[in-house]
Amino acid sequence: MSHLTRQELLRRAALGSAALTIPGLLSACGGEDEEAAGTTTGPAELADTLRFSNWQLYIDRDPKDKKRSPSLEQFTAQTGVKVEYVEDVNDNATYFGKIQGPLSQGRGIDRDIIVMTDNSRFPGLLVSKQWVEKLDKERIPNITNLIPAQESPPFDPDRSYSLPWLSGITGIATNLKASGGEVVTTMQQLLEDTKLKGKVTLLTEVADTMSPIMLENGDDPSKVTDESWKRAYDRVQKAVDSGQIRRFTGNDYVADLEKGNIAAAVSWSGDVATGLAANKDLRWNLPEQGSDIWTDNMFIPLEGSVPTASEYMNFVFDPKIAAMIAVGAGYISSVKGVKAEAVKLDPESANNPLIFPDDDILSKVVQFDSAALNNQTYIEQWQSLLGA
Amino acid sequence: MYLIHRHRWLAPALLLAPGLAWLTVFFLVPLGFLGYQSLQSGSFEEGYTFDWAFSNYWDAISGYKEQLIRSFVYSGIATLAALLISYPLVYWIAFRGGRWKNLLLLFIVAPFFVTYLIRTLAWQNILADQGPVVGFLRDVHLLEADGRLLATTLAVVAGITYNFLPFMALPLYVSLEAIDPRLLEAAKDLYASPTRAFLRVTLPLSAPGIVAGTLLTFIPAAGDFINAQLLGTPNQYMVGNVIQSKFLELIDYPAAAALSFVLMALILVALLAYARVVGTEKLTG
Amino acid sequence: MTTAAETVAVRTRPSVAARTWAFVRRHTLTVYSLLALTYLMLPIAVVIAFSFNQPATQFNYTWQQFTFDNWTNWDAVPGIRDAVVLSLQIAVLTTVVATVLGTLVALALVRHRFRGRAPTNLLVFLPMATPEIVLGASLLTLFLQMRFATGFTTIFIAHVMFTISYVVVTVKARLVGFDRHLEEAAMDLGANEWTTFRKITLPLIAPAILSAALLCLAISIDDFVITYFNAGSETTFPLFVWGAARVAVPPQVNVVASAIFVLALAAMAANILIQTRRGRQAKGAA
Numbered sequence: 001m002s003h004l005t006r007q008e009l010l011r012r013a014a015l016g017s018a019a020l021t022i023p024g025l026l027s028a029c030g031g032e033d034e035e036a037a038g039t040t041t042g043p044a045e046l047a048d049t050l051r052f053s054n055w056q057l058y059i060d061r062d063p064k065d066k067k068r069s070p071s072l073e074q075f076t077a078q079t080g081v082k083v084e085y086v087e088d089v090n091d092n093a094t095y096f097g098k099i100q101g102p103l104s105q106g107r108g109i110d111r112d113i114i115v116m117t118d119n120s121r122f123p124g125l126l127v128s129k130q131w132v133e134k135l136d137k138e139r140i141p142n143i144t145n146l147i148p149a150q151e152s153p154p155f156d157p158d159r160s161y162s163l164p165w166l167s168g169i170t171g172i173a174t175n176l177k178a179s180g181g182e183v184v185t186t187m188q189q190l191l192e193d194t195k196l197k198g199k200v201t202l203l204t205e206v207a208d209t210m211s212p213i214m215l216e217n218g219d220d221p222s223k224v225t226d227e228s229w230k231r232a233y234d235r236v237q238k239a240v241d242s243g244q245i246r247r248f249t250g251n252d253y254v255a256d257l258e259k260g261n262i263a264a265a266v267s268w269s270g271d272v273a274t275g276l277a278a279n280k281d282l283r284w285n286l287p288e289q290g291s292d293i294w295t296d297n298m299f300i301p302l303e304g305s306v307p308t309a310s311e312y313m314n315f316v317f318d319p320k321i322a323a324m325i326a327v328g329a330g331y332i333s334s335v336k337g338v339k340a341e342a343v344k345l346d347p348e349s350a351n352n353p354l355i356f357p358d359d360d361i362l363s364k365v366v367q368f369d370s371a372a373l374n375n376q377t378y379i380e381q382w383q384s385l386l387g388a
Numbered sequence: 389m390y391l392i393h394r395h396r397w398l399a400p401a402l403l404l405a406p407g408l409a410w411l412t413v414f415f416l417v418p419l420g421f422l423g424y425q426s427l428q429s430g431s432f433e434e435g436y437t438f439d440w441a442f443s444n445y446w447d448a449i450s451g452y453k454e455q456l457i458r459s460f461v462y463s464g465i466a467t468l469a470a471l472l473i474s475y476p477l478v479y480w481i482a483f484r485g486g487r488w489k490n491l492l493l494l495f496i497v498a499p500f501f502v503t504y505l506i507r508t509l510a511w512q513n514i515l516a517d518q519g520p521v522v523g524f525l526r527d528v529h530l531l532e533a534d535g536r537l538l539a540t541t542l543a544v545v546a547g548i549t550y551n552f553l554p555f556m557a558l559p560l561y562v563s564l565e566a567i568d569p570r571l572l573e574a575a576k577d578l579y580a581s582p583t584r585a586f587l588r589v590t591l592p593l594s595a596p597g598i599v600a601g602t603l604l605t606f607i608p609a610a611g612d613f614i615n616a617q618l619l620g621t622p623n624q625y626m627v628g629n630v631i632q633s634k635f636l637e638l639i640d641y642p643a644a645a646a647l648s649f650v651l652m653a654l655i656l657v658a659l660l661a662y663a664r665v666v667g668t669e670k671l672t673g
Numbered sequence: 674m675t676t677a678a679e680t681v682a683v684r685t686r687p688s689v690a691a692r693t694w695a696f697v698r699r700h701t702l703t704v705y706s707l708l709a710l711t712y713l714m715l716p717i718a719v720v721i722a723f724s725f726n727q728p729a730t731q732f733n734y735t736w737q738q739f740t741f742d743n744w745t746n747w748d749a750v751p752g753i754r755d756a757v758v759l760s761l762q763i764a765v766l767t768t769v770v771a772t773v774l775g776t777l778v779a780l781a782l783v784r785h786r787f788r789g790r791a792p793t794n795l796l797v798f799l800p801m802a803t804p805e806i807v808l809g810a811s812l813l814t815l816f817l818q819m820r821f822a823t824g825f826t827t828i829f830i831a832h833v834m835f836t837i838s839y840v841v842v843t844v845k846a847r848l849v850g851f852d853r854h855l856e857e858a859a860m861d862l863g864a865n866e867w868t869t870f871r872k873i874t875l876p877l878i879a880p881a882i883l884s885a886a887l888l889c890l891a892i893s894i895d896d897f898v899i900t901y902f903n904a905g906s907e908t909t910f911p912l913f914v915w916g917a918a919r920v921a922v923p924p925q926v927n928v929v930a931s932a933i934f935v936l937a938l939a940a941m942a943a944n945i946l947i948q949t950r951r952g953r954q955a956k957g958a959a
Contacts, residue, residue, distance in 0.1 A: 056920045067751055086752065088908070090919045097636040100432075101813075102905065105820045110906045125433070178517070198539060198621075199517075240622060246539045247621050252919040258732050260518040261538060376431065383638055384451075386622060403781035404793065407774035407837055414834040415800055418811035421818050473709060480706040490945045494938065495710050501937035502717050503895050505914045506930045509922060510716035513723075513734045553713065603802070611804020614897070618918075628806050635810050635902070645814070648807045659802065 047305040049082045050075075050312055053095075053114045055296065056087040056251055057271060058166065060328020071324045075315050081308055086111075091204055091250030092120035099301065103131040108303025113312065115165050119207035119294040121373040123162065124155040126299055132161045133300040136310035142317035142335075150295065150334045154370045162297040163313050166331035169269040169357065169365055170208040170291045173253075176281045179263035186288050187216045190264050191239040199263040201256065202236065204248045206382050207368035209236065209266055211292035215366070221292060224372035236385060248386050257282065269354040270330035284354075290364035295334065326355055426645035436642060444646035452630055452647060456654065459626040462541075462616075463609035466548040470556040470605050471598065473549070478557050479590075482564040489565075496557045504551060508618050511547055512538065515619075544624045547615035552608065556601040563597025564590070599666045607655055627651050717934065724927030732921045743924040747932075750925045756913035757929055763825070763909065764893040767832040772886045774833070775840025776878075782841070783848040801838045808835055809902030816903065823905030831903045832893045839892065840885040847881030880948050887940055894933060 062068040072083045089095045095116070099109045116122045126132045137143060146163065156162045174184045178199055184190055190200050191213070202209045210232050211221040217235075219228035239245050246262055253265040257272075258279060272284040300309045315321055316335075323341035326333035327349045343350040353361055372378055426444055430436040449456070474496075481492045499507060514521055515537040525531040537543050567590060575585040613628030627647065634644035687695075723733055727740040748754035778797060782790065800808060812831050816823055855877070859869045897911040904912055914926055 067749060088916055090916065091637075093637040097639055098906070100639060101817055101823060105817075107822060197534075198536065243621070243623065245621070250919060255732060255918075255921055258921075259516050259734055261516055261536075374433075379638075383633065386633070400781040400785035400787045403777040403785075407778035407841070408793065408796065410774060410833060411796055411800070411837060414812060414815070414830055415808070416796070418815040419807075421814045422807075422811040425814055473712075476702060477706045477709040480702045484703070490949065491942075492710075494941055494945070495713060497941065498934070498938060499713055499717060500895075501891060501934045501941075502720060502930050503897070503911050503914060503933070505897055505911055505918065506720055506926065507716050509914070509918055510719045514716065514719060516734065519734075550713075550716070607802050608804060611806045613806065628804070631806050631810060635813070641814070644810065648810055651804060652807055655802070655804070 045307065046079065046081055046311060047112070047308045049084050050113065050305070050308050051084045051086070051111045052312070053086050053088055053111050054165070055089045055115060058087070058115070058296075058329050058331070059085070060324045069328075071316070071321055071328070074321065074324075075312060078315070079311060081311070083312075089115060090252070092117050092122050093204070094250070096120075096122045096125070100131075103302055104129075106302065109301050111301050112304035112309040113298050114301055115296045115298055117205070117294050117296050118153055118155065118370075119292060119368045119373070120205060121370075121379075123153075123297055123299070124370065124374065126301075127155055127161050131302055133302065133304055133306050133309075134160050135163070135300065135313065136306050139307060139310040140314040140317065142314045145317050145319060145322075145336045147334050147336055153295070153297075156297075162299050163317070164334035165296040165298050165316075166270075166326060166329060167293060167295040167334060168331045169286065169293050169354070169361070170203070170212065170266060171269055171272075171284055171286045172212075173257055173265045173267040173272045174283045174285075175257050175260055175263055175279075176283065178260045183283050183285065184264040185285050187212045190266070191235055191244060194244075196263050197242070197244050198246055199261070200239075200244055201246050201249045201253050201262050201265045202239075203253075203266045204250050204386060206378070207292055207294065207373065208268075209248075211366065211368050212266070212287040212289065215289040215291065216287070220366070221368050222366045224369040224375075224378075229372070229378060233381060233385070240385060269332075286361060286364060290366065292368050293362075293365035294367070330355060332357060422645045422648060425641050426649055428642045430642070432639040441642065444642050445650060448643060448647040448650050452627065455625055455627045455630050456650065458624070459610050459628065459651070460654065460658075462545050462548060462624075462626060463606050463612070465545050466552065466609050467556070467602055467606045469545070469549045470553050471560075471601065474553055474557040474560060474601075478560045478564055482561060482567075483569075493561060496561070497554055499550070500554045505614065507551060508547055508614055511543075511550065512618055515543055538619060539621045539624075541620070541624055543619040544615050547619045548609050548612060551612075551615065552605045555604040555608070559600035559604060560594065560597040563594045563600075567593045595666070599662070603659070603662070606658070610655055611651060720927050721931045721934070724924055724931045726924055726927075728924060733924045733927070743928045747925050747928045750917075750923045752908065753910075753913060753923075753925055753929065756908045756910045759825070759907060760894050760910040763828055763832055764890050766829055767836060767893045768886050768889040771833045771836040771840050771889050772882060775837045775885060776844050776882055778837070779841045779844035779848055783845055783851075797838050797841045799838075800835050801842075805835075805896075805898040806902075809899035812899070813902045823903055824907050827903045827905065828900055828907060828909065831899050832896060835896075835899060836889045836892050839888050843885040843888060844878065844881045847878050851877065880944070880951070883944060887937075887944060891937055 059069050060071050062070055069085065072085060076082055095114075099114070102109050116126065140163070143159070143163070146159070150164050151159065153159075153162075172184050172187075172190060174182075176183070180195060182195075184193075184196070190196065207221070210229075213232040213235055214221045214224070214228055217228065217231050219225075219231065221228075236245075246256075249256070249265070251268075251271070253262070253267055254271050256262045257265050257267070260281075267284065269284065272282060298309075298313060300306055316325060319335055319337035319341045322333045322335035322338045323345055326338055327342050327346050330352070332355060339350055339356055342356070349355055357365075424438065425436070427441050428436040428438050429441040429444065477496070481489055481496075485492050502510075513519065516522065517536045517538060522531065522535075522537055525537070526533060526535060531537070571589055571593070572585055575589050580588065610626075611628045611631075613626060613632050616624050616626045616629055631644050631647050631651070634640045634647065638644075723736075724743055725739050725741070726733055726736055727738045727742065728735075743749075778793075781787075782793065782797075809831070812827070812834070813823070815821075816827055821827065851874075856869050856873055859873045860866070864872065895911065896909075897915065900909050900912060901915070908916070910929060914922065914930075917923060917926055
């Protein structure tokens with residue numbers, strides 16, 4: 001930072017404010033936050049270390065030494081900031097439960113960046129309770145690389161508090177050995193085929209499990225009604241009661257799938273993409289009637305270092321870096337120009353529909369109704385289904 | 389020293405003060421807070437207010453009676469199983485162990501030294517669907533071709549039994565080891581058969597150990613949630629799972645607190661009933 | 674009433690069946706016990722065995738090939754070193770504090786008559802009778818209400834809280850059987866109370882204190898539930914395992930667990946050997 005010239009600074013500021021007006025034009029809400037985003041509270045210096053909490057298997061890794069991440073190392077080389085990368089997010093609800101204690105008392109959680117999924121109610125809660133810091137958009141000129149589709153999510157309409165990390169699709173993974181050679185392609189098979197009894201798992205995330213079921217019922221998950229909820233809920237309830245469902249999982253379905261304890265799992269696209277390579281018995285499909293697409297977002301929790309986190313966000317919004325991460329983790333990026341860079345990195349992965357979904361796939365996936373995520377009745381019903 | 393002689397109560401007071409203070413502040417007071425919280429109502433988004441919401445207790449009991457009953461049934465079976473499994477083993481060590489007694493005892497305590505979680509995860513691996521144990525059982529037709537051990541009630545109860553076995557075995561051992569062998573000799577001299585000697589002499593004398601072991605096993609087992617989570621399905625979930633999820637995931641403190649007290653109350657009831665039968669001295673020693 | 678002749682007759686040559694039955698009965702218990710011990714050690718054997726495994730993927734559940742790699746690179750997994758260090762720090766600190774506090778309480782309970790003995794007994798016993806989940810949850814409630822940050826300190830507080838009871842019970846058991854005459858003799862010989870305590874009492878109850886300390890150490894390192902509620906953003910080893918179990922447990926976890934197991938076993942065995950030797954010495958002297 002110290003060797004930035006005055007011109008450079010002005011240029012970046014100009015770019016920054018230009019970037020601000022686009023989401024401003026697109027967002028439904030007013031643009032009163034525009035000036036506020038330019039100011040920074042707290043120290044203006046970069047911290048020594050960036051403390052980053054993320055999901056597992058969600059960043060590029062050096063294939064010869066899984067402890068290292070090329071993109072993180074490059075960030076350190078470029079900025080001098082070390083990265084403390086902790087993979088302690090297993091499930092949105094559990095992670096939120098862990099951090100809400102200190103945050104509710106206005107205290108930080110020793111983290112500069114955390115990642116939560118937009119198809120849970122927690123990003124909305126983080127913002128509404130003001131438990132996150134505003135991004136320093138002056139440090140994020142690369143924000144212009146954000147794809148239009150991600151410019152205005154409901155929980156953060158002008159992207160003052162968050163930026164996408166990676167997106168993914170929910171689908172059905174099959175272990176052929178455990179399923180008797182049959183690939184499971186529909187939720188009906190998953191929930192009702194007695195051959196799979198006791199060898200099926202669903203996700204604890206409401207949106208991921210309910211979306212494909214609702215789509216199969218002919219309902220629209222992006223506009224949940226009490227009736228469409230009940231229809232899907234009853235199907236799941238029946239499956240749980242009959243012993244069809246072995247358990248509800250977060251990320252941990254991967255172990256059971258690999259070991260052959262389960263034949264089919266509602267699962268996330270990238271996990272199997274990275275697991276698929278090693279295990280020839282695993283398949284992954286989008287359910288025939290479609291399912292949901294979701295995005296994980298980076299937030300700066302209270303007392304996180306805004307300059308450092310913003311600097312990092314700018315770093316990962318460079319298409320080259322974004323390509324490294326997307327291809328390494330096996331998920332979808334929200335950065336423009338990623339595909340071109342990915343081709344240079346690894347030509348084969350550029351044709352991977354799970355990282356670069358084609359229109360066919362995109363037409364079949366929807367985003368879950370965010371209002372339904374906050375519906376107390378649904379929440380309680382879902383929890384009682386999970387056995388708790 | 390003079391002070392302590394002068395005021396006889398000072399010595400025990402000083403000795404007790406730090407330990408009891410710690411327990412009071414960090415055990416009793418939290419329980420008080422928990423009670424306070426159990427009478428609140430509200431939600432995470434809106435905040436909680438204290439309003440004597442005794443309905444939380446009723447909701448806890450009626451909403452989760454399945455899990456409550458299950459917890460007590462599972463821990464009851466596990467305790468009984470632990471007793472039946474460990475009694476002969478402990479008897480053997482105490483009476484036939486000779487010089488190797490302490491070493492053999494080490495074997496019983498040994499599982500204790502591997503982290504609880506890892507022990508349970510090891511069972512998860514051993515009982516895996518594609519693993520050798522299940523394979524063997526399928527071959528000898530004790531399990532159907534599609535059968536499994538994991539994600540069943542059997543696995544959960546077996547897990548609880550295994551994990552709490554040392555808690556049953558150790559008190560049993562202490563009481564069996566303390567039995568004077570001359571008493572058994574005397575019984576033999578009086579023409580008692582080995583069985584009779586056991587039933588009339590050994591068993592009654594080991595009663596304190598049985599009582600202690602039962603308590604040390606049953607109580608923690610009733611509140612366990614790890615075995616159900618790792619080895620079972622939601623149909624096996626116990627009260628512990630509900631409390632954990634309500635506290636840490638749903639952030640519904642009043643309900644979680646109420647449920648915790650219901651669990652404690654039920655355990656206390658069981659304890660009192662047990663105490664009446666065996667006498668309180670044996671409990672607190 | 675049997676005559677002498679009949680008694681002699683009965684004593685000679687029981688039938689083969691009877692002898693076989695006697696043999697079986699004699700050894701059934703042994704066979705059963707050996708099976709039971711195998712059952713107890715099975716998971717541990719699996720854990721230790723798989724710490725030497727070289728898994729092909731990130732999952733460590735089928736045997737691939739033997740390797741010492743996991744042992745030499747035990748901290749190859751990010752976060753495991755910090756978790757183990759934290760667990761050890763907490764365990765040692767907890768042991769020191771809990772052993773001291775608990776021993777003092779045990780001394781008071783056994784040596785002194787005071788009003789409120791029964792309630793004290795109850796207070797000490799209650800944490801052992803409370804399910805861990807309630808202990809952990811209520812402590813968290815306290816910390817939240819007091820707006821006290823969760824982390825190292827709260828884990829430490831929690832661990833001391835639930836280990837004190839075990840120390841009291843262990844030391845008390847030894848104190849109850851303690852021969853007061855030895856102390857009286859020392860005082861008759863002119864020692865004051867403090868010297869008596871230091872030179873007579875303490876060495877004699879030292880084995881119990883040591884056992885209690887070891888117990889504390891084991892319980893603290895192993896604790897999951899109470900720590901889970903009160904750790905905040907810190908990660909102890911059991912918490913690390915829980916997190917790792919969500920995806921794949923790396924063999925390094927097996928390594929650490931095996932190491933802790935071996936060390937604890939060794940400490941216990943040493944403790945027993947020392948006590949046996951002392952016992953023999955005492956018997957020899959007597």
